[in-house]
Amino acid sequence: MPDWITRFPKSLSINIKDPIDKAIDHMVVNWSPFFDVLKTGLRAFLNLIGFLVNLVPWWLLIIAVFALTLRMTRKRHKAVLYSLMLLFIGAIGLWDLMYQTLTIVIASVFISLLIGFPTGILISYGRRADAIVRPILDTMQTMPSFVYLIPAVMLLGLGNVPAVIATTIYAIPPIVRMTSLGIRQVDREVVEAATAFGSTRFQALVKVQIPQALPTIMSGVNQTIMMAIAMVVTCSMIGASGLGSEVVTGINRLESGRGVAAGAAIVILAIIIDRLTQSIFKKDGEAS
Amino acid sequence: MTTENNSIIRVEHLYKLYGMNKEAAREMLNRGAGKDEILKKTGVTVAINDVSFEVERGKIFVLIGLSGSGKSTVVRCLNRLCRPSSGDIFFEGINIRELKKKELLEFRRSKISMVFQSFGIMSHRDVLGNVAYGLEVRGLKKAEREERSMEMIKMVGLEGWERKSIDNLSGGMKQRVGIARALANDPDVLLMDEPFSALDPLVRRDMQFELLTIQEQLNKTVVFITHDINEAFKLGNTVAIMHDGGIIQIDTPEGMASNPANDYVENFINGADKTQVYTVKHIMQRPGCLIRSKDGVINALKQMREQGISSAYVVGEKMEFRGVLTLDKALRVKAGEIVFLDAIENDVPTTTAETQISELLPFAAEARVPIAVVDDKFRLCGIVSKAAIIASMV
Numbered sequence: 001m002p003d004w005i006t007r008f009p010k011s012l013s014i015n016i017k018d019p020i021d022k023a024i025d026h027m028v029v030n031w032s033p034f035f036d037v038l039k040t041g042l043r044a045f046l047n048l049i050g051f052l053v054n055l056v057p058w059w060l061l062i063i064a065v066f067a068l069t070l071r072m073t074r075k076r077h078k079a080v081l082y083s084l085m086l087l088f089i090g091a092i093g094l095w096d097l098m099y100q101t102l103t104i105v106i107a108s109v110f111i112s113l114l115i116g117f118p119t120g121i122l123i124s125y126g127r128r129a130d131a132i133v134r135p136i137l138d139t140m141q142t143m144p145s146f147v148y149l150i151p152a153v154m155l156l157g158l159g160n161v162p163a164v165i166a167t168t169i170y171a172i173p174p175i176v177r178m179t180s181l182g183i184r185q186v187d188r189e190v191v192e193a194a195t196a197f198g199s200t201r202f203q204a205l206v207k208v209q210i211p212q213a214l215p216t217i218m219s220g221v222n223q224t225i226m227m228a229i230a231m232v233v234t235c236s237m238i239g240a241s242g243l244g245s246e247v248v249t250g251i252n253r254l255e256s257g258r259g260v261a262a263g264a265a266i267v268i269l270a271i272i273i274d275r276l277t278q279s280i281f282k283k284d285g286e287a288s
Numbered sequence: 289m290t291t292e293n294n295s296i297i298r299v300e301h302l303y304k305l306y307g308m309n310k311e312a313a314r315e316m317l318n319r320g321a322g323k324d325e326i327l328k329k330t331g332v333t334v335a336i337n338d339v340s341f342e343v344e345r346g347k348i349f350v351l352i353g354l355s356g357s358g359k360s361t362v363v364r365c366l367n368r369l370c371r372p373s374s375g376d377i378f379f380e381g382i383n384i385r386e387l388k389k390k391e392l393l394e395f396r397r398s399k400i401s402m403v404f405q406s407f408g409i410m411s412h413r414d415v416l417g418n419v420a421y422g423l424e425v426r427g428l429k430k431a432e433r434e435e436r437s438m439e440m441i442k443m444v445g446l447e448g449w450e451r452k453s454i455d456n457l458s459g460g461m462k463q464r465v466g467i468a469r470a471l472a473n474d475p476d477v478l479l480m481d482e483p484f485s486a487l488d489p490l491v492r493r494d495m496q497f498e499l500l501t502i503q504e505q506l507n508k509t510v511v512f513i514t515h516d517i518n519e520a521f522k523l524g525n526t527v528a529i530m531h532d533g534g535i536i537q538i539d540t541p542e543g544m545a546s547n548p549a550n551d552y553v554e555n556f557i558n559g560a561d562k563t564q565v566y567t568v569k570h571i572m573q574r575p576g577c578l579i580r581s582k583d584g585v586i587n588a589l590k591q592m593r594e595q596g597i598s599s600a601y602v603v604g605e606k607m608e609f610r611g612v613l614t615l616d617k618a619l620r621v622k623a624g625e626i627v628f629l630d631a632i633e634n635d636v637p638t639t640t641a642e643t644q645i646s647e648l649l650p651f652a653a654e655a656r657v658p659i660a661v662v663d664d665k666f667r668l669c670g671i672v673s674k675a676a677i678i679a680s681m682v
Contacts, residue, residue: 193408196367197422197473198397207425211412 072279101242108167120179163240178220182213302375307332337533353530569641572670
């Protein structure tokens with residue numbers, strides 16, 4: 001029996017690893033001015049966000065979370081619980097690291113929304129745009145997150161800047177998808193009505209389609225934030241500062257306590273942000 | 289010519305085809321092929337097939353047809369929500385197929401507006417915000433557009449609701465918002481795409497009445513779509529009946545009813561008067577008071593007293609209908625003035641379950657007691673009261 005029936009023939013194999021490596025190497029060498037600008041810009045942006053976040057003293061944040069929870073959910077026990085959870089993060093000595101994580105999350109979410117929201121609107125309009133963007137989104141979501149850490153490091157080095165890029169790539173699909181979905185789902189007659197009364201395309205979009213799609217868009221924002229938090233932790237592998245780096249240190253030194261403490265802080269941060277954003281969006285949904 | 293001056297919309301040889309292979313479809317249409325055949329051979333859907341009509345200023349023009357007959361598409365061509373494949377639409381002499389983008393916006397903002405079947409209300413705005421929408425996109429100042437909108441809100445009877453959220457409104461009220469919004473632009477023509485179909489019958493009747501009142505007051509031209517022939521005849525000055533994308537007949541309601549163009553139209557019109565469709569079995573009831581001829585007068589009186597009815601239906605052993613015993617005759621039997629069997633009136637009108645209600649109308653007017661329904665062996669099956677007959681007609 002010939003060999004090619006039972007085993008995949010060597011003659012059919014192609015090499016894609018080397019060309020990709022070469023392309024990345026080529027970019028590292030030749031596109032460095034572009035990446036330098038990107039790096040500088042992002043670093044400045046991160047510093048700005050970090051500066052703003054650090055303007056908030058620890059007690060103000062706790063009071064703010066308490067007041068916000070009380071206003072949004074109208075449940076005192078939740079407000080007390082969330083404040084105590086935040087206090088716990090400070091008590092176990094992770095407050096500053098949490099602020100660093102928060103800085104990267106806020107920066108990444110901001111960029112994600114800045115790019116993702118218009119993209120979502122664009123692909124809700126055209127079938128062709130949708131056909132192009134959808135597979136890209138699928139790839140971004142299914143590709144193991146470590147994979148694009150490698151080129152990010154090669155192009156932008158270690159640290160917070162490549163972390164923001166990697167986190168943005170990871171967190172952008174939900175906002176794109178949900179924006180496009182929300183706009184498509186607006187009642188056909190409502191859009192027809194907007195057109196029939198002489199709206200321009202832009203008027204129909206801003207005055208009718210986006211407001212009608214808002215609840216769906218907001219759940220996309222919520223998902224984007226959650227994914228950003230998850231990715232920021234992974235990005236500690238490439239030197240992102242914050243709670244994730246504590247986990248990495250814990251692994252390296254086999255210190256379970258350090259890892260678990262940082263993990264708990266991440267969980268608390270995620271829960272509080274998730275519940276708060278959700279309650280804001282629900283309120284929006286009721287009002288509309 | 290006077291008719292020329294009076295017409296506000298003139299549609300000439302309008303076609304709308306959906307699909308890729310329009311050329312082939314057009315050719316088949318010219319050869320007189322049917323809609324189904326064209327769809328099968330070319331994959332092209334013929335939504336509108338050579339439609340021409342004129343709408344007179346200040347009148348209500350009704351397009352009627354079953355779903356899929358193309359009536360909604362025709363109306364959407366009138367404000368260019370839908371682009372005609374060929375044919376012309378003249379609005380006050382201007383061909384709206386040739387309007388430029390800006391002209392089209394202007395046309396939609398000031399000349400023509402629309403009311404939708406499922407209202408097309410924007411749930412993120414309150415009542416006032418919805419009514420003012422057309423004026424807002426036109427660029428009117430807030431104070432001015434709200435003042436005008438309030439007038440319209442008053443006109444449709446929603447005063448006091450202007451700041452309410454849409455979710456608080458019933459279906460009828462939502463459509464009032466839709467109508468107020470359409471009127472706020474002060475358009476010449478109001479397009480109404482089955483505006484009352486989603487409403488329950490009582491509300492629908494109110495809204496029809498109100499539409500007529502408003503139309504009389506403001507003297508707007510209305511193009512009204514419906515699948516309900518009663519509604520069409522009630523509202524329309526002119527009615528056009530559509531089938532498979534084409535118009536079969538255009539006439540006044542009276543003209544169409546007395547002189548239908550073909551069987552399709554006739555069937556449609558027959559649906560208009562329900563008494564010609566419904567038969568007795570749809571509306572008959574069980575007799576409230578039923579006695580057997582051997583039961584005797586005491587029993588009959590007892591039953592009548594219990595039910596609060598002044599007449600009893602008398603049947604034999606096998607339910608065969610004997611007649612009606614009225615209260616005063618029964619009392620006379622009890623007093624010994626006449627005998628029981630003589631007291632039973634047997635000249636009561638009878639009918640069968642399969643009779644059309646329209647045939648009952650002459651009897652019903654005369655009858656003192658509900659008409660008895662009997663089968664072929666003269667057994668009593670039920671009774672038909674005047675109230676039930678009247679209820680079936682509305």
